[in-house]
Amino acid sequence: xxxxxxxxxxxxxxxxxxxxxxxxxxxxxxxxxxxxxxxxxxxxxxxxxxxxxxxxxxxxxxxxxxxxxxxxxxxxxxxxxxxxxxxxxxxxxxxxxxxxxxxxxxxxxxxxxxxxxxxxxxxxxxxxxxxxxxxxxxxxxxxxxxxxxxxxxxxxxxxxxxxxxxxxxxxxxxxxxxxxxxxxxxxxxxxxxxxxxxxxxxxxxxxxxxxxxxxxxxxxxxxxxxxxxxxxxxxxxxxxxxxxxxxxxxxxxxxxxxxxxxxxxxxxxxxxxxxxxxxxxxxxxxxxxxxxxxxxxxxxxxxxxxxxxxxxxxxxxxxxxxxxxxxxxxxxxxxxxxxxxxxxxxxxxxxxxxxxxxxx
Amino acid sequence: xxxxxxxxxxxxxxxxxxxxxxxxxxxxxxxxxxxxxxxxxxxxxxxxxxxxxxxxxxxxxxxxxxxxxxxxxxxxxxxxxxxxxxxxxxxxxxxxxxxxxxxxxxxxxxxxxxxxxxxxxxxxxxxxxxxxxxxxxxxxxxxxxxxxxxxxxxxxxxxxxxxxxxxxxxxxxxxxxxxxxxxxxxxxxxxxxxxxxxxxxxxxxxxxxxxx
Numbered sequence: 206x207x208x209x210x211x212x213x214x215x216x217x218x219x220x221x222x223x224x225x226x227x228x229x230x231x232x233x234x235x236x237x238x239x240x241x242x243x244x245x246x247x248x249x250x251x252x253x254x255x256x257x258x259x260x261x262x263x264x265x266x267x268x269x270x271x272x273x274x275x276x277x278x279x280x281x282x283x284x285x286x287x288x289x290x291x292x293x294x295x296x297x298x299x300x301x302x303x304x305x306x307x308x309x310x311x312x313x314x315x316x317x318x319x320x321x322x323x324x325x326x327x328x329x330x331x332x333x334x335x336x337x338x339x340x341x342x343x344x345x346x347x348x349x350x351x352x353x354x355x356x357x358x359x360x361x362x363x364x365x366x367x368x369x370x371x372x373x374x375x376x377x378x379x380x381x382x383x384x385x386x387x388x389x390x391x392x393x394x395x396x397x398x399x400x401x402x403x404x405x406x407x408x409x410x411x412x413x414x415x416x417x418x419x420x421x422x423x424x425x426x427x428x429x430x431x432x433x434x435x436x437x438x439x440x441x442x443x444x445x446x447x448x449x450x451x452x453x454x455x456x457x458x459x460x461x462x463x464x465x466x467x468x469x470x471x472x473x474x475x476x477x478x479x480x481x482x483x484x485x486x487x488x489x490x491x492x493x494x495x496x497x498x499x500x501x502x503x504x505x506x507x508x509x510x511x512x513x514x515x516x517x518x519x520x521x522x523x524x525x526x527x528x529x530x531x532x533x534x535x536x537x538x539x540x541x542x543x544x545x546x547x548x549x550x551x552x553x554x555x556x557x558x559x560x561x562x563x564x565x
Numbered sequence: 566x567x568x569x570x571x572x573x574x575x576x577x578x579x580x581x582x583x584x585x586x587x588x589x590x591x592x593x594x595x596x597x598x599x600x601x602x603x604x605x606x607x608x609x610x611x612x613x614x615x616x617x618x619x620x621x622x623x624x625x626x627x628x629x630x631x632x633x634x635x636x637x638x639x640x641x642x643x644x645x646x647x648x649x650x651x652x653x654x655x656x657x658x659x660x661x662x663x664x665x666x667x668x669x670x671x672x673x674x675x676x677x678x679x680x681x682x683x684x685x686x687x688x689x690x691x692x693x694x695x696x697x698x699x700x701x702x703x704x705x706x707x708x709x710x711x712x713x714x715x716x717x718x719x720x721x722x723x724x725x726x727x728x729x730x731x732x733x734x735x736x737x738x739x740x741x742x743x744x745x746x747x748x749x750x751x752x753x754x755x756x757x758x759x760x761x762x763x764x765x766x767x768x769x770x771x772x773x774x775x776x777x
Contacts, residue, residue, distance in 0.1 A: 382629050439624035441626075495746055
């Protein structure tokens with residue numbers, strides 16, 4: 206176990222070597238990330254959201270707050286110190302004019318006041334208050350923690366998800382049937398803007414930083430991102446192929462280490478298409494709240510691995526062992542859930558002892 | 566009757582204008598509103614539910630069909646009010662306090678309406694008191710709650726407790742749904758039922774109210 210600011214160059218070298226080997230398919234064991242905290246320091250839901258801080262609060266004050274929080278974190282195994290710029294999922298919608306509201310532990314986006322899809326005009330706005338704030342927080346974090354903590358890109362969102370925030374989800378569902386050409390056109394525009402925002406954030410990453418990360422667990426040596434399209438939960442494979450797939454391919458082409466966040470059973474109908482994206486490196490399978498955890502979906506995990514993709518899941522310590530026993534651990538990234546906040550160093554030691562035995 | 570079949574087909578295909586024209590034509594031809602409702606609109610939405618459950622329809626297709634159904638229903642309503650036709654039941658529905666997601670709630674609402682239930686839509690972010698008020702004011706038969714977040718699903722229990730505290734819990738059936746919801750959670754908080762999707766919410770409501 207290593208504490209956040211006790212990470213040494215040797216620790217970083219280990220992280221870089223093992224993760225690179227994992228990405229290259231040369232690591233025979235799974236990667237396992239376990240993050241715990243000092244007792245009594247676990248945050249409340251929503252604590253990480255930067256939308257809850259007033260926009261005029263100095264960024265350095267906010268970084269001070271999170272610095273104290275990071276001091277309480279312990280990293281085991283392949284986990285690494287990270288802080289990501291959390292303004293909520295799909296903040297690009299706010300960059301493009303959607304209203305932002307923080308309440309009940311999450312960020313909500315309010316649609317543009319337009320009557321029809323055709324009225325939506327998308328343009329890069331360098332002076333957008335949220336875009337400026339995201340850059341400000343990224344820079345402030347980089348100034349404070351360069352080389353010590355990986356500064357994760359903000360959660361830009363999925364292209365259709367961003368459009369859903371701008372248009373209203375239900376309206377967009379109708380639009381997919383009634384105005385498909387305009388949907389396609391707007392999604393293409395959003396993709397171009399998404400890449401512009403991504404490149405701008407990439408340029409803010411400090412040279413001393415060890416690799417890249419975002420909200421999701423994967424670390425990557427360079428431009429990596431967890432792509433997503435939660436809207437796809439509701440649409441047919443035909444619509445996915447038309448509205449989502451082309452833009453995922455474009456984003457994959459522009460990244461070095463693209464991953465896809467497949468959230469919920471409703472997205473399983475798109476799995477074959479996702480697996481067909483050559484440059485997509487892996488799939489994060491998230492069965493969704495209320496569903497059995499990922500170790501109960503071995504058939505899905507097997508399909509992902511047999512298609513040659515890496516696979517990341519959120520599981521318990523026992524779940525990680527189950528998957529490793531059943532499918533082998535190679536190519537998996539297990540991010541360990543500690544919902545009961547009860548994982549002890551002794552349990553971690555016992556887990557690794559068993560994992561090593563299973564992996565041999 | 567050929568027109569009824571055309572209405573049914575137009576609803577399934579989500580052709581709102583076609584539904585409007587055909588329902589108007591059927592009424593002008595002397596068809597009873599109740600016949601159009603029971604032999605075209607309700608069967609059409611049952612078929613839409615079946616197509617959804619079988620994975621042939623997805624949410625957009627279901628929504629657009631439901632919207633077409635509502636167009637037809639709006640034309641029938643003035644005729645139904647004057648007749649003896651009563652709704653299959655009255656449902657107060659909302660997304661619970663703290664949660665602004667509305668697609669699931671809207672779908673359930675539309676499917677129930679398509680099945681002949683009267684809907685009192687309380688919107689999103691509905692406080693427990695809002696449900697209590699609806700039960701007291703509208704004499705509803707069913708309270709339907711939706712939540713998409715694990716952080717907001719706990720408000721369902723609060724709402725049931727508020728119904729109990731107001732002394733109206735026994736007057737209504739409580740059903741719940743939403744991505745994080747399970748039957749176990751429904752049992753735990755004392756709901757009368759849980760449905761995993763909009764189509765099954767209709768089946769559940771019918772069962773609870775013993776509507777055939």
